[in-house]
Amino acid sequence: MNKHNLVVFSQNVRKNKTLTDTILETQKTTADIIFVQEPPHFLVKRIPSHTNPDGDPLYGTSNHPDWTLFILNVPGLKNPPRVAIYINKCLAKLRFSLRLDLINHRNINVVAFHNHQDTNLIINVYSDSNQTALQVLRDNIRNLERTIAMAGDFNIRDSDWDPSYYYHSNQTEDLLFITDSLNLKLSQLTNPGPTRFVNNHRESNSVLDLVFLAPDDPWFGQHTLAPELQKPSDHIPLIICMGIRKENIVSVVQSIKKDSEEEHDFIAELKANFKLLNMQSITDGQALQSSVNQLSLAHERTWAKHSKPKHITRYSKEWWNQECTDSLNAYRAGRDLMDWKTFKSNIRIAKRKFFDDKIYEIASSNKRPWDLMNWVKKKALPAIETITHEGRPCNSLPSLWNALHCSYNSAANRPVNTAIFNDLPRNDSIDWPPFSKQEFRDAIAKCSSLSTPGPDHISWRHLKPVVTDNECLERIIDIANACITYKT
Amino acid sequence: MPKSFRPIVLLNTIGKLIEKVISTRLQFHMTSNGFLDPNQLGGIKQRLMIDAGLYLTHCVCAGWLKQCHTSVIAFDMAQFFPSLNHVFLSACMEKAGLSRNITNFFNSYHAGRSTTYTWNGFSSPPFNTSIGVGQGSAFSPIISAIYMAPIIRTFKNRVNNLWEKIPLDILSFVDDGLLVSQEKSYELSSAYLLCSYNIITKLLLDAGLVMEHNKSEVFHFTRS
Numbered sequence: 154m155n156k157h158n159l160v161v162f163s164q165n166v167r168k169n170k171t172l173t174d175t176i177l178e179t180q181k182t183t184a185d186i187i188f189v190q191e192p193p194h195f196l197v198k199r200i201p202s203h204t205n206p207d208g209d210p211l212y213g214t215s216n217h218p219d220w221t222l223f224i225l226n227v228p229g230l231k232n233p234p235r236v237a238i239y240i241n242k243c244l245a246k247l248r249f250s251l252r253l254d255l256i257n258h259r260n261i262n263v264v265a266f267h268n269h270q271d272t273n274l275i276i277n278v279y280s281d282s283n284q285t286a287l288q289v290l291r292d293n294i295r296n297l298e299r300t301i302a303m304a305g306d307f308n309i310r311d312s313d314w315d316p317s318y319y320y321h322s323n324q325t326e327d328l329l330f331i332t333d334s335l336n337l338k339l340s341q342l343t344n345p346g347p348t349r350f351v352n353n354h355r356e357s358n359s360v361l362d363l364v365f366l367a368p369d370d371p372w373f374g375q376h377t378l379a380p381e382l383q384k385p386s387d388h389i390p391l392i393i394c395m396g397i398r399k400e401n402i403v404s405v406v407q408s409i410k411k412d413s414e415e416e417h418d419f420i421a422e423l424k425a426n427f428k429l430l431n432m433q434s435i436t437d438g439q440a441l442q443s444s445v446n447q448l449s450l451a452h453e454r455t456w457a458k459h460s461k462p463k464h465i466t467r468y469s470k471e472w473w474n475q476e477c478t479d480s481l482n483a484y485r486a487g488r489d490l491m492d493w494k495t496f497k498s499n500i501r502i503a504k505r506k507f508f509d510d511k512i513y514e515i516a517s518s519n520k521r522p523w524d525l526m527n528w529v530k531k532k533a534l535p536a537i538e539t540i541t542h543e544g545r546p547c548n549s550l551p552s553l554w555n556a557l558h559c560s561y562n563s564a565a566n567r568p569v570n571t572a573i574f575n576d577l578p579r580n581d582s583i584d585w586p587p588f589s590k591q592e593f594r595d596a597i598a599k600c601s602s603l604s605t606p607g608p609d610h611i612s613w614r615h616l617k618p619v620v621t622d623n624e625c626l627e628r629i630i631d632i633a634n635a636c637i638t639y640k641t
Numbered sequence: 642m643p644k645s646f647r648p649i650v651l652l653n654t655i656g657k658l659i660e661k662v663i664s665t666r667l668q669f670h671m672t673s674n675g676f677l678d679p680n681q682l683g684g685i686k687q688r689l690m691i692d693a694g695l696y697l698t699h700c701v702c703a704g705w706l707k708q709c710h711t712s713v714i715a716f717d718m719a720q721f722f723p724s725l726n727h728v729f730l731s732a733c734m735e736k737a738g739l740s741r742n743i744t745n746f747f748n749s750y751h752a753g754r755s756t757t758y759t760w761n762g763f764s765s766p767p768f769n770t771s772i773g774v775g776q777g778s779a780f781s782p783i784i785s786a787i788y789m790a791p792i793i794r795t796f797k798n799r800v801n802n803l804w805e806k807i808p809l810d811i812l813s814f815v816d817d818g819l820l821v822s823q824e825k826s827y828e829l830s831s832a833y834l835l836c837s838y839n840i841i842t843k844l845l846l847d848a849g850l851v852m853e854h855n856k857s858e859v860f861h862f863t864r865s
Contacts, residue, residue, distance in 0.1 A: 248763070449653065540643055554765035557758045560643035564724035565772045570847040571732040574791040576798070580738030583670045588662055596661040609653040616654050633659045640745050 157397055158374075159244075163188035164382075164390035165279070165306045165349075165362065170195060170215055171497055172384050175481065177217035177239060178473050179382075184392075187220070187239040188262075190279040190306040194233030200531045211531055218242075223251040223264050234259040235279040236305065250539045254546045255296040260286040263297065265539070265548070268397050271299070272548060278305030287327045300335045302374075302395055304364040306388065314339060315360040317347070337365035340393070343377045348389050364393050381485060385493065407460040411614075419459040420618050423611065426451040427625040435631075438639040445632060449609060456610045472507035587634050590626055648723070648756060650775030660779040667739075667783045676737040677786055678793040683815035684782030693812050693819070700810075701862040704823045711862040712830040714820045714838055718845060719853040721816030722781060723773035725788055726849040727751045730774075733787050750780075785815050792844050799840050807833050811841070827861060834859065 162184040166172045170193040180187060192214045199208030212230055216222055220239040227233055236259070240249045247266040252274070255263045262277040274297060280286035286307075290297070310318045311325045332339070347358035364376045374395030383389045409416050430448060435441050480499045484492035515524050539546040542556030597613065597620050606612035619625045652660070668686045671677050682688045701711045718724070727748065734744045751774070755767035774784050793813055800807040812819040820837050824830035842852045 248760075542643060550760075550763055550765070553760060554758055554768070556643050557646070557648075557760075557765075558756070558768045561648055561720065561723045561756075562768075562770065562772060563720060564726070564849055564851075567724070567726070567772075567849045569726045569729040569849040571729055573844060573847045574732075574736060574795050577736060577791055577794055579736055580674050580676050582740060583674065583738045583743075585666075585740055585743060592662045592665065593658065596665060597658060600658075600661075607651050607653045607657065609655075611654040613654065616658065620658075629655060629658065632655070633662065636659065637742050637746050640749065 159185045159395050159397055161186045161188060161275075161302070161304065161393040161395065162379075162390055163190075163277070163304045163362065163364070163393060165190040165386060165388035166193070167191055167386045167388070168193045169385055171500065172386060173215040174217070174500070175384065176382075176390075177215060177220055178477075179481070181217070181219040181241065185241045185244055186275070188277040188304055189237045189239070190277070190388075191235055192224070192233075192237040194227070194230070196230075198529065201529060208529075221245070221249070223249065223262060225251075225253070225257070225259050225262075227259070232259060235281070236260060236262045236277045238262045238264050238275075238277050240264070252546075253538055254541070256289060256293050258286070258289045261289060265299075273397075274300040276300055276303040276305075278303060278307065280305070280307045280309070282308060284308070284324050284327065287324065287331065290331050291327065294331060294334050297335055300337060301367045302365070302393065303332070303335070303337055304362070304376075304391065304393060306361055307363050308361055309363075310359050310361070314363060315347075316345075317357060318359065332365045335365075336367060338368040340364040340366045340374065340376050343375055346378055346380075346389075348378065348391070350383075350387050350389070352387075362388060362391055364391060366393075366395060384484075405462045407456070407610075408463045409460050415459045415461065416615075419455060420615055422455045422459070423452065423615060423619050424622050424625050426455060427619065427622075427628045430628050430631075432628060432631040432635075435635050435639075441632075441635045441639050452609050452611060460610070472504045474503050477503055585637065588630050590623075590630065593620060593626060593630060593633075644720075647776055648758070649777035652775075652778065657779060664779045664783050667787070670739075671737060671783065671787060671790075674738060677790050678797075678813070680811055681786055681789060681793060681813045683813065683817070684786045690814060693814060696812065697819070697821070700821060700823065704862075705864050707823075709823045709825055710827060710830065711821065711823050712827065712834060713822070713860050713862075714834050715858045715860065716818050716820070716838070716841070717853045717856040718816045718818075719851045721850065722776045722785070724850055725774045725784070726772060729848055730784065730788055733791050736791055737787055782815070788848070789813050789815075792841075792848055796837075796841055796844055799844075800837055807837060809833055809837050811837075831859075 160183060162176065162180050164176065166176070166189055168191050173189060173193055176187060176189075194212060194214055197211045197213045200211050202209040212228065212233075214222070214224060214234075214237055217239070219242055221242060223238040223240065224236075225234040238251075244266075247268055249264055249266045252263045252265050255274075260279050260281065263274055264277075265272050265274050267273075276290075276297070278286050278290070286305075307328060309322050309324045309328060310320075311322045312318050312320060313325060348360050348362040350358050366374050374393060376391050376393040379390045379392050409419055426448060429451070430444060432444075435444055476499045477496070480492065480496040484496050512525070516522060539548060540553055540556055541547065542552070542559065545552075547553040547556045597617055600613040600617075604613055606615075620629070672685065672687075677685060682690065682693050697711075697713070704711045730751075731744050731748055734747060754770045756770045757767050758765040774781055793811060796811060800809055808823070810821040812821065818841070820834055820841070822830040822833045822837075824833070838857070845852055
């Protein structure tokens, strides 16, 4: 079985929004998971409301199209969450879910993922000076058995991990009790050094950010300080490397590139499939069923022949441009405050340009202004919590399917009484002449070529040229008429 | 919560095209032969939610001139599309004047269906689905309108034929509805609304639909 290294980036960002945005953008190709302590919590936007003319305020933290955010949902500004986990969208196959049923606290994130038959937990912790997080962890220790990694800002100094500090802390006992119960072991830095830097002379630099990993794991990981990525925070980010079994991760999809030679051949062969259809032989429902089955098999073969595998990558097109990269590199080289300001202003300009172009496209080329509504209304974030059904979390797939099926079929076996409209008059019979070509042309003209195809992989984009072919259209109309005429 | 999600139909594109043509025809016939009630505003071409808004604003303003208050109950049906019953639908289509061919087509279209759920790239085995109409299909708007039409008609007949006729109106928008009453006193309109709310709840139950009572809301429009 192959090993796959999960790379976790962990940093206390000190509520800095630009820093968080930058981490999300720059780590999208290198990291799989990001642990953020003290994430920013700000007014994202005002969303249209039916009670407030100015719109209801929506508070939240930084987001990015390449990452799924796992965070406690806090509606107002008070008591914002102090930890957030971002999971790279490439890892969606591992079915990550925020386990609020295990711990629901703003200082701790417990996220589960499924690999092969196992469910594993990872925990992101921010422990404040009162060590609330440690108390919560201790109280819920029984729920956290399958933890393979716990990291974060623990705010505890101890000679065990900080050579510049000569004392033992009482809180260490608490922490070690928790990690021992979870069978986790303190991971040693490959490049030892302090993780938090201070500007004044009264305090000294310290090691506060810790990583605990499962030593039983055959691929016990390691972690490294990345001082070159520290940026304005006083905490140095940690890069944690931990192994999991590889399968399930790589995602490949079959696709046909737009306007390519393959697409051209694909459409030509679709037309040929229709023309091969012998409608004379269809005299009853059964014959119709077998003919359309054959047609769909032929389409499937055509798809398999012309489509090519495409890897889902972490790259996507957004506002970040070369100038942002250059100014960030300039800042990293010199650590000059002015460079940071230039970087921030470049980000602002890049974003504005990106969105202005989008607005122009929507207003002038597409003429679909309602597409802009997505920008003002509350964005539907992906489901990050486990589905619960009848009070229990659905952690296994069969229980999830059962929960979904029961919810959408609750009306099965519900009696109905058609006698209620017995006294209504029956309308005159409606004529149903055979379908015309114009009806089909009108219907397809309004279909968006961008819409997702059905299970046959044929999109409107492919079907439009097929319908313009007279012979193919006649076959489609024959199928439609046969559907109405013959009882299947 | 599973309720926060809804299953949608994904059909082969050629099937979708045929559905679109059939549903355009149904839209035309159902409107032109008057089977759909004028107060049904959802799922029907050329009728919009804006019509409902205009109707209500007009109603409220006209009431003020007559020194009347307008009171409404807004209600919502739980799991509307997955609850539509095929036997009931078939009876509605027959009332609408659709020929046996067409009702047979829909019976066969809905019979023997199965659903596969997909979650984060994982797919379930197929589950038999004996009830409901697929959401997101070209048929779902017009089917919902055909299903609701006889319910609205019967409701209107019932409130008109009570020992004392209830002066009341109803608006229907797919799975939402609005009962509108206009009286000089709140007591009277509240009584009318309560009575008609019970009638519609019972009628929906006969059609296999369940009113989501905790979502029902009463609004009184007064002039400040």
